[in-house]
Amino acid sequence: MAKERAQNLIKQLHDAVVKMDEEASAQLSKTILAEGIDANRAITEGLTAAMSKVGELYTNQEYWVPELLLCSDALYAALDILKPEVKVEEADIKGQIVLGVVEGDMHDIGKNLVKVMLDAAGWTVHDLGRDVQLERFVEEQQRTNADIVALSALMTTSMLAMPKVIQMMKARDPNVAVMVGGAPLTREIASSYGADGYAKTAVDAVAEAVKLLKPREIK
Amino acid sequence: MTKFKQDEMTEKERFEALLLRKPIDRVPFFPYDFAFAPVMLGYSKFIGYTDADKGFDAIVRTHEMFDGCNYAFHPGGAFPARVFGGEVKIPTSEYAMAVALERPAVETEEAAWKLQLPDIRTRGAIPLMMRFSELQYKYGYPISFTSGSILTRLGYIIGVEKMCRWMLRKPELVHRLCQLVVDFLVSVAEYWVDTFKHPELMIPLTGAPTDSNQIISSKQFAEFCLPYQKEVYQKLRDMGIRHIFTHICGEQNLNLPYWAQIPMGDPGIVSFGHEVDLDTASKYFPNDVIMGNVEPAVIQTGKPEAVYELSRICIEKGKKHPSGFILSSGCDMPPHSPPYNVWMMRKAIDDFGWYI
Amino acid sequence: MKPDRTTSRERIDALLAGRTTDHVPLYPFMLGFCTKNVGYPLATAYSDPQKSFAAQLWTQEQYGFDWGPIYGYASYGTWEFGGQVKMPEGGYEQAPSHVSFPVQTEEDIDRLSLPDVKTAGFLPLAMEFSRLQAEHGTAITLVLGSSFTIAGNMCPVEILYRWMLRKPELVHRLLRLATAHIIDTVKYWADIFGAEQVIPQIWEPLANNDIISPKQFEHFILPYLQESSASILGTGIKHIFYHICGQQNLNLPYWSQVSMGNPGICSVGSEIEIGTAIKHLGDKAIIAGNIAPHILLTGRPQQVYDLCKNAIEAGKKAPRGFMLMSGCETPPDTPPYNIYMMRKAIDDSDCY
Numbered sequence: 001m002a003k004e005r006a007q008n009l010i011k012q013l014h015d016a017v018v019k020m021d022e023e024a025s026a027q028l029s030k031t032i033l034a035e036g037i038d039a040n041r042a043i044t045e046g047l048t049a050a051m052s053k054v055g056e057l058y059t060n061q062e063y064w065v066p067e068l069l070l071c072s073d074a075l076y077a078a079l080d081i082l083k084p085e086v087k088v089e090e091a092d093i094k095g096q097i098v099l100g101v102v103e104g105d106m107h108d109i110g111k112n113l114v115k116v117m118l119d120a121a122g123w124t125v126h127d128l129g130r131d132v133q134l135e136r137f138v139e140e141q142q143r144t145n146a147d148i149v150a151l152s153a154l155m156t157t158s159m160l161a162m163p164k165v166i167q168m169m170k171a172r173d174p175n176v177a178v179m180v181g182g183a184p185l186t187r188e189i190a191s192s193y194g195a196d197g198y199a200k201t202a203v204d205a206v207a208e209a210v211k212l213l214k215p216r217e218i219k
Numbered sequence: 220m221t222k223f224k225q226d227e228m229t230e231k232e233r234f235e236a237l238l239l240r241k242p243i244d245r246v247p248f249f250p251y252d253f254a255f256a257p258v259m260l261g262y263s264k265f266i267g268y269t270d271a272d273k274g275f276d277a278i279v280r281t282h283e284m285f286d287g288c289n290y291a292f293h294p295g296g297a298f299p300a301r302v303f304g305g306e307v308k309i310p311t312s313e314y315a316m317a318v319a320l321e322r323p324a325v326e327t328e329e330a331a332w333k334l335q336l337p338d339i340r341t342r343g344a345i346p347l348m349m350r351f352s353e354l355q356y357k358y359g360y361p362i363s364f365t366s367g368s369i370l371t372r373l374g375y376i377i378g379v380e381k382m383c384r385w386m387l388r389k390p391e392l393v394h395r396l397c398q399l400v401v402d403f404l405v406s407v408a409e410y411w412v413d414t415f416k417h418p419e420l421m422i423p424l425t426g427a428p429t430d431s432n433q434i435i436s437s438k439q440f441a442e443f444c445l446p447y448q449k450e451v452y453q454k455l456r457d458m459g460i461r462h463i464f465t466h467i468c469g470e471q472n473l474n475l476p477y478w479a480q481i482p483m484g485d486p487g488i489v490s491f492g493h494e495v496d497l498d499t500a501s502k503y504f505p506n507d508v509i510m511g512n513v514e515p516a517v518i519q520t521g522k523p524e525a526v527y528e529l530s531r532i533c534i535e536k537g538k539k540h541p542s543g544f545i546l547s548s549g550c551d552m553p554p555h556s557p558p559y560n561v562w563m564m565r566k567a568i569d570d571f572g573w574y575i
Numbered sequence: 576m577k578p579d580r581t582t583s584r585e586r587i588d589a590l591l592a593g594r595t596t597d598h599v600p601l602y603p604f605m606l607g608f609c610t611k612n613v614g615y616p617l618a619t620a621y622s623d624p625q626k627s628f629a630a631q632l633w634t635q636e637q638y639g640f641d642w643g644p645i646y647g648y649a650s651y652g653t654w655e656f657g658g659q660v661k662m663p664e665g666g667y668e669q670a671p672s673h674v675s676f677p678v679q680t681e682e683d684i685d686r687l688s689l690p691d692v693k694t695a696g697f698l699p700l701a702m703e704f705s706r707l708q709a710e711h712g713t714a715i716t717l718v719l720g721s722s723f724t725i726a727g728n729m730c731p732v733e734i735l736y737r738w739m740l741r742k743p744e745l746v747h748r749l750l751r752l753a754t755a756h757i758i759d760t761v762k763y764w765a766d767i768f769g770a771e772q773v774i775p776q777i778w779e780p781l782a783n784n785d786i787i788s789p790k791q792f793e794h795f796i797l798p799y800l801q802e803s804s805a806s807i808l809g810t811g812i813k814h815i816f817y818h819i820c821g822q823q824n825l826n827l828p829y830w831s832q833v834s835m836g837n838p839g840i841c842s843v844g845s846e847i848e849i850g851t852a853i854k855h856l857g858d859k860a861i862i863a864g865n866i867a868p869h870i871l872l873t874g875r876p877q878q879v880y881d882l883c884k885n886a887i888e889a890g891k892k893a894p895r896g897f898m899l900m901s902g903c904e905t906p907p908d909t910p911p912y913n914i915y916m917m918r919k920a921i922d923d924s925d926c927y
Binding site for chain 3: 222223261281283520558559
């Protein structure tokens with residue numbers, strides 16, 4: 001019974017995110033905790049799975065950016081409640097990623113959606129925001145020892161900053177993977193810039209980040 | 220330049236003939252060069268956002284250099300954010316391209332419900348855009364001003380993310396705001412017509428990046444853009460404006476059936492991003508001039524032969540269009556584009572773009 | 576633009592043969608500008624002959640100018656004699672620059688030897704470039720410094736100038752070696768391509784009268800210029816292109832004593848009036864010049880246009896012919912429209 005109840009609540013949480021119901025997802029998260037259901041389980045089976053479903057709906061052109069934004073609101077309404085209750089040793093942390101929109105570019109919807117997908121998938125995201133000075137990416141990676149640096153650009157002018165960041169990053173630590181994304185980019189351009197990875201959409205970004213993740217030392 | 224076949228018409232004659240549906244000698248070229256042109260003259264690429272005279276001069280000279288057609292526009296810069304009381308950032312970074320919205324005029328639902336039409340004449344970018352138009356008039360260029368898109372302008376008033384959220388959560392509020400944008404755009408048009416008195420000399424510009432299917436669905440376009448954009452265009456036509464330049468920016472294939480319901484002019488000029496095939500564009504806009512659509516990122520970073528080949532493909536498709544075709548980049552010419560790549564577009568016209 | 580009636584090659588051939596050309600030939604003298612114009616990194620102007628050639632050829636086609644492509648830089652001699660240069664990088668460098676000189680002390684001179692023209696320094700790249708020139712039917716222009724400029728690249732100029740006063744014999748040793756190298760290299764090029772096809776381009780920026788006196792020019796530079804030019808012309812080469820760089824008005828009477836070919840080509844900077852250049856050199860050389868690079872870089876288009884029109888007008892009096900040219904290398908960041916204005920000024924002038 002308890003098992004069924006837990007499954008049911010997590011399913012409801014999943015559906016609340018997919019259906020963009022911010023209020024419901026917050027309420028369900030509180031209920032989940034109150035009933036002693038494992039927060040980490042709720043995140044992975046409920047929220048991560050929900051955003052994966054949302055990603056599918058976006059790829060199939062059933063959901064668009066407005067829907068993604070509302071799903072992300074519902075996601076964070078739940079995550080903000082559940083995450084603090086996750087025991088560190090149980091946390092299924094995929095990896096650490098530094099994320100930002102490069103200098104000169106103020107368009108951050110795409111980057112924000114990438115953050116949502118990565119958060120949902122269990123990544124620790126160090127979000128530098130938009131119009132990020134080039135050195136900041138390297139400094140933040142150094143500070144956090146992040147596995148991956150992810151750069152976003154929407155304009156043909158700002159994409160020109162990317163090879164410089166990649167060069168700076170590789171000069172500092174060639175083992176850190178750099179991935180790029182944004183409207184004017186293609187996989188070919190990304191490769192010519194020296195990037196290790198490229199994602200066309202926010203949905204693709206998570207899969208690409210997983211591919212780039214190298215085995216980490218167990219501390 | 221020196222090796223091209225001699226033109227039979229001036230740029231002005233060609234552009235006018237195109238809009239009168241008369242034969243022309245060759246495909247015109249529009250470099251889309253508000254940011255690119257200043258770089259050709261050694262100015263900051265953002266000069267047009269602060270100095271209309273230099274911005275216009277740069278465009279005229281760059282058109283001379285590349286045989287660009289007789290049209291120019293001033294985008295305003297996150298227009299009309301400042302007109303409604305928002306704040307913008309005039310860029311300085313070498314990696315920036317355009318003015319960005321810093322703080323929207325409207326941040327709450329309450330403020331959105333109360334938002335009224337401002338007195339436009341002295342606000343925001345309007346004086347600068349008016350000065351640009353004075354120069355257009357003086358030097359025989361068609362006079363341009365902003366005529367849309369509804370959602371792109373709304374995005375600059377309230378912020379794109381908020382607009383997206385409200386489209387789902389508060390559609391009635393978005394409808395209210397869309398109508399306000401209509402009233403605003405019509406008031407701009409009236410101001411321009413009052414000032415210059417010759418609507419037949421005007422070709423207003425609609426830039427529509429926020430309507431892209433990379434952001435909204437075609438259903439959302441149909442609900443929140445179509446009826447209002449139609450209303451604006453009808454009112455412009457009623458004022459005596461014959462031609463409207465509509466830049467359908469980015470991935471908008473799913474919106475085309477709706478855009479096609481909007482009368483664009485007699486003819487209109489409809490420009491497309493590289494995401495829309497020109498054969499498709501031709502099908503949806505048989506009675507309008509179509510324009511496009513070499514991918515800007517290729518112009519910026521691609522080899523000259525790649526730009527040439529893409530231009531050739533565009534020309535060969537566009538030339539078949541019964542109402543005329545203008546070769547251009549699929550969106551703003553990246554200001555750091557190698558000038559030779561831009562020249563390759565003109566060269567492709569010389570090799571493939573003659574009608575005579 | 577008015578359509579040309581001849582090709583660039585035909586125009587240059589006519590100029591060199593003393594025939595009338597359809598319009599004033601144009602040479603904006605640019606390498607880094609061309610690589611930037613086509614989207615290549617600046618350094619490829621010097622490090623990659625294929626890219627450098629293509630960039631210049633394409634830019635030539637775009638702007639309608641006539642001389643080139645060429646391959647060379649002012650620091651020639653450092654690398655060839657055993658020092659090091661580095662390719663330009665960053666936003667503010669224009670050409671290869673010195674890292675280390677082969678000569679810092681007197682003893683270093685003893686260790687110098689004549690470079691192998693097949694393998695020394697940038698010469699293999701220059702040869703690759705000249706093969707492209709031959710393939711494309713453009714003039715085969717080998718760019719070298721004059722003896723004095725090469726000496727100033729073998730040894731830091733602060734030392735060279737001190738030795739000119741304190742130990743002139745050391746300077747002469749360097750100049751001897753530099754002259755032998757110039758002759759050696761030009762002969763090699765003449766053997767490979769045929770003397771009639773080769774037009775050596777000799778740059779002389781270090782003889783500037785802001786630095787040395789005309790007497791020092793007479794003593795340290797003139798004899799070696801005369802020797803090398805005589806030897807070059809003795810191979811059967813018909814024309815030498817001398818770039819008389821910067822303020823050299825006081826040196827002109829000496830330059831006029833240098834054989835340059837029939838005709839030679841003399842390019843001058845904005846510091847030398849076209850009329851003055853014609854007076855001293857017009858009977859033996861085509862005069863080329865003299866639009867100030869800093870005006871090209873920072874001037875308004877009308878300024879550039881006016882300068883060009885004035886130069887064209889003055890150049891009409893050159894008995895052996897005139898080519899509109901920048902006074903020295905056009906900076907890579909020159910606004911493209913200003914280069915266009917050079918061609919426009921020609922277009923608006925009376926055609927011949």
